[in-house]
Amino acid sequence: MLRAERDADLMFSNLSRPSAEQTESQPHGLHCGMCGGLFYVDDETIGRVRSAIERGLSENPFCCEDCEAAYEDEEQEH
Numbered sequence: 001m002l003r004a005e006r007d008a009d010l011m012f013s014n015l016s017r018p019s020a021e022q023t024e025s026q027p028h029g030l031h032c033g034m035c036g037g038l039f040y041v042d043d044e045t046i047g048r049v050r051s052a053i054e055r056g057l058s059e060n061p062f063c064c065e066d067c068e069a070a071y072e073d074e075e076q077e078h
């Protein structure tokens with residue numbers, strides 16, 4: 001994995017969890033970069049995703065909770 005991708009992942013570790021349903025505090029629809037599922041996120045999350053894309057860190061740095069957990073499991077095995 002490229003270092004830039006890793007940095008992009010780390011940026012999202014402290015944010016509020018994406019929701020499967022649209023809410024007032026999480027109104028922005030975003031597709032998971034790994035499974036393609038649609039989730040809803042807050043202003044801060046969408047802002048970070050957009051700035052990561054603008055800076056060319058990743059095409060889609062957003063990753064849902066399930067994929068993130070699967071990814072972390074994989075990391076620990078190696």
Ligand SMILES: [Zn+2]
Binds near residue numbers: 032036064
């Ligand atoms: Zn996913």
